[in-house]
Structure formats: C-alpha cells, structure tokens
Amino acid sequence: MDYGLRPLGRERLWLWGLLFPTLIGLAFGTIGSLLATLLLSFFSWDLIAPPRWAGLANYIALVENDAYLKAFTNTITFTALYVPGVVIFSLLVAVLLNRKIRGVSLFRTVYFLPTVTSAVATALVWNMFYGKDTGLLNFTLESLGLAPVCWLCRENAMMSVVIVNVWGAIGEGMIIFLAGLTAIPREYYEAATVDGASNLQQFFKITLPLITPSIFFQTLISAINAFQAYDYIYMLTRRGQGDSTVPVAVFSIYRNAFNFFKMGAASAQAIQLALLVALFMGLLFIFERRYVVYE
C-alpha cells in the first residue's frame, strides 16, 4: 500500500526550494558540528591555545575517570526508569482521554501544559514541593501522619528526578498515543462488543496490538530524550561549585567543556554517548521487526 503523495512537475522544484534552508542547516549545523566533535575528540583543546593531537588519550581517560563513569551509570539508570515510565503513563492518560467525556480538551490541555512550559521554571516549583523541611509533599505526608521523606537527598534524588521528568513528558507522549488511538477503526470495537469481549480484553487484544507503531515511536523518542536529559535534572539537583547530586552524561560533557576547559575529553564523552544511543536504537529496530504491527 502506498499512501504517499508524489510531487509532480513544477512541484518538485518547490519541494527542494522549500527544503533547502533546512538542508543547509542540517548539513552545516548538525552534521558539521557532529564531525567537528568527532575530530575534537582526538585533540586536546582548552578553547584558547591551538588544539594539540591527543590520539586516543581522551577515550582511554574515559575509563579511568570516576566522575564520568558515575555520570554514565546515572544516565543508564535514568533511562531504564524513565522510558517505561513515560510510555506507560502517557498511554494510560491517552486511553483515559480518548473518550467522550465532559471537558476533554481542558484535560488534554492540562496534561500537555508541562511540555510547553519552561523546564527551569517548573523545576523551581518542583523544588518547593520536594523540600525536606519546608516542602509541600512532606507537609502533606506529615498532616496524614506519615514520616517525611528527604526527596532530593542522595538516596532518593534519582527517583524524584525521574518522577519530574516523566511528569514533564506525559503531554508529548499523550499526543502521539491519541493520534494512534483515534486511527483505530471504531468497527473493531463494535464487533468485539457484539462478541461479548470485556473492556480489558478489548484493550489488550485490539488497542495494544494496533498502537504498537506509536509505542515503538514513543519508546524511541523517550530513549533519545532520556540520554540527553539535563534541564530538569540539573535544576533539581544542582549544588555549589557546579556540582549535582545526580550528575548525568550531558552534565559531565558540559562541565568538562566549559568549566574545566577540556573540549577534547568532553567531545570523547559526547561521541561515546552518541554511540550508545545508536546502539540502543539498533536494538529497538530489531525488536520492531518482531513485535510492531503495521496495518
């Protein structure tokens, strides 16, 4: 089946004409800086003096750098918690909001709001929720007679950060899933109802298989976002001297490049992160071949 519209004659000219600015940006901005990063990762450069050839030294140093290994481990842990969180919760919200209920667009807007709100500003508000002695969450817990939790202390910080990130991503995931859900023909459900299938059966036998493309897409997007996650995490866990209780890979890249003047080491870290993302994507595509159903 081929749903695509093919450009005809003069349209082809317009097509390339309109794509041109984007392609230029992609070629020089994105691909250019990608190549520059790759090149820099073999040099030692402090931003001021001319770069010096360093061979593989930057890559070898990665293995010995405790701070980087910690950041790298944190990124993996974060991804492992964040991706299922986003997929499950945004699917749940999408299913709940894919019905004819009063004020559905209001609810959809409310869930989408975090996506279009400044992460820095919302993270500051979350800071107020999470405060140990003065926070809203602990105030609520204590008035219910429960013990307060130190949300942003070392032992809980990862979980608290994942919660905020998932919360911030639900809106985007919800849109993807709503699009997938509305594309499922009504007749399937009607037929299933006639045959006496329960709501739960309908969800697992009809809805879930038919939105596997959306689930796949959302998993990809969430994983890429997870590997790059930085803004909420930094705002919630930043400390003096540019430290963070949950340092992640992007944080480490930034800090090495712009606080410690080690562009080479930072580039090597960026390349390693990119390779990891690529590897993960490869794995996902293998899964896709087996489990994703395209109608």
Place this chain on the structure above:
Amino acid sequence: MKTKLFTLILVACLLLAACGGAATSPAPASATQAPTQPGAGAAPAVEINYMMFGAPEELEVWQKVVDDFHAANPNIKVKVDVSDWDSYWTKLNTLVAGGNPPDAFAMDAPLFLDWQSRGALLNLKPYIDQTPGFLDGFYPQTLKAYELPDGYYGLPRDFQTIVVFYNKEMFDAAGVPYPSPDWTYDDLRQIAKKMTLDKDGDGKIDQYGFYADLWDMELFWSEAIWAFGGEIVSTDHTKTLIGEPNARKAWELIDSMLKDGSIPSPATAGEYGEDLFQSKVAAMAPIGHWAVPGYVGAGIKMGVAPMPVGPSGRATSVNSAGFVVSKDSKNPEAAWEFIKFALSEAGQKRLAELGFALPVLQAVANSPSYLQQSGELDQKLFLDALEYAHMKPVFRGYEEWASVVGDGLAPVWDGAAELNPTLDEVVPQADEILAQNQ
C-alpha cells in the same frame, strides 16, 4: 513501509541532534589581526568592550564610572556588559574561543592562572611602567595574585575579606551576648549551638546558629584550616594538604557543628534559597562585603566580628576581582586608559560608594567614601582583616580541583559519609588534578 521509512528518517535526525549538542566549531582563534593602535589625540573615536560579572545594580555604578571616563577621554567609547557569575564565564569562554574576546574583562583571582597560562591575557607591565609609581597606593596583598616574574597580567579592581556577620535581633531575642572581637573557635562552637533553636517545638530546627557555605573554601573552611595551623595546597602547587593532621582538626570542628545542627547541611540550606543569613534563618554567617547591600536591603540589624582565633592564631581569606586585557585586543591602549581611570582615586571612590567591595587604593579605603556607608557596620574591620589574611589560593586547574574536593566532601556534609575515610579518598584525586596542571 512508508511509515517505517519516515520513522527511520525522523530517528536519524533526532540522533544527529542528540550528538550535535555539545559540539563547537574547532576553528582556533586566529590571532593574526594587526594591532592598529590609534595615534594619541587626533585619532578617530575607538570603542572598547568591558565585560564583567556582577549584579544589575553594579551596571549602574559602572555606567557612572564610564560616564566620568568619557568626559575625560572623549575619543574612547566604553561599552560595559554585566552578566551574572555563571553566564559570565560561559559567555566569556565562547567569545574567546570564537576569536572575539572583549578588550578588557573582569577576572576572579583564583581563576587568573588558568587564563594566563593559556596565553589569553596581555602583560600590562609596559603600560604600568609608563606611569611611574602607579602601583604605590595599592594594598600589596591584592597585587600579589596577579604578579608573575615577567610582570602583571592583570590588576586588582577591588577586594574582599571574610568576616562573621551576626543578626543582632536574634542575639537579643535569645539573650546571648554578641561575639566578642577576641573570640575563639571554641566560643564560635558554643555560641552557634546556643543560637540553634527549635522555636515552635516541632522537633525541627528553625533557626541555625551558623550558616557557612562549604562549597567555596573562601567562606569558611580555608579560614578554619589556617587557624588550626593547616594549609590548602603546597606552595609549589603539587600537593593537596587539606588531609594533613592540623587541617583535619578544622574539618572535625566543622563536622561536629554539622552533626549537632548548628551549621545546616547543604541540602537543608538549599531549601531556604541561597543565603540563610539574608532569609533570617541563620544567626551568624562568615561572608564578605559583597553581601552587605543585600543584607541592608533585607532590613537586617547586624554587626560584624572578625574570624575567630584558632590554635594557630586568627586567619581570614582575601580575594580580589581584577581587570585583565585580552591579548588579542585591537585597542589595548584604550583598554589600559580605561583601567587606569577605574583604578584612579576618582574611579575607586565611585566603586566604594557602591558598597559591594573594598577599594584597592589605600587612600580611598581610608576615606569617607568607603568608611561612611549606609548601615551601621564597622567598615574598618574589613580592612583590618588584611593583617591576618591569607590569599585565596591561586593555581592552575583551580576549578576542577575545587569541584573534586567539593563533590568528594559533599556526602560528609550531608551526613552520608564518614569524614576521615572520605578525606583519604579525596586528597589523592585532588593531587591528580594538580599533577595534570603542572
């Protein structure tokens, strides 16, 4: 299949975007511009950029300095750009890496060598030599940070000494006498404990005796280590000495104050915003003059006491902000003229009235411009502190060293790790940074 192809392309784009984030063009700063110096007098107007870190209020005062300067030097135009501390360094790095540095910019003394050793700064010696006696009026302690065997690659603009601020209302309410000028670290410990209160009896501390920012050594721990007879790093910058026996005594004092709650842990402190003394949650805080305008604005009735006396005497930290000129500046002469003006008595008087810092010129520091500021503080105490002040350490790799120490000790401050084993772990890591920067 179309959907799949689309997904593939989309993913490829996002992937590329993922990797592009940290990339910066490697084009090195081409330093080939011929220094076209304006002939004195008849030259057309030149424009120079001066970039600095600071609060927005500081821009206003600097604008006054610039206006005075323009009146005296009609053919030089100065553009001042003020950013907050964090964005300042990011912006500066980007401009310098892009080969487009500001002509003159502000420097923090501990970071000075990091910049100087990369060859980013201009030696000011030839200019200083044109004005004999130019450095005579400076406090010598403030010049030392910028002095190298072959000259000065920067000059101090203003300086800071650390003293202990105390909230008079809190002391009066608790019936505790104010810290006396000859107090010791034992006294500090006692008083801090007495001033740590759970006023509403809910089992939580709601007034802390002593708020000390432990991230930056300048505010408390370097002073304590010196007063207990320890050192921070060796004079040749090869060994970290914060784990030596005398320094450990200072760390133990800090640790015990954190444990009994008289110093809030960094996590607790974070909840109250940046400064617990300003938010009236802490009764005492060691800090510099830069905090005064904020405290006055918050309506705090306060007094100041010198840093306490330790087993090896009294010690405080002196640090300065300075002027440096970019090596690639096209108008170093004009930049120098501006610096010379800002460091003259007229310029320094303006800055003294600002109230953020101490003037580097002794004549101005001892004049009413500095001594008679609003607030009822003993302004002379900040100057007298120079007698027992140590210079905040200046060495290459300072920032990375400080973060290894700060990140390493943070679990101790949070009460999640033991002091001594942590110090044993942190010191070799810090030494490694020093070794990388030899």
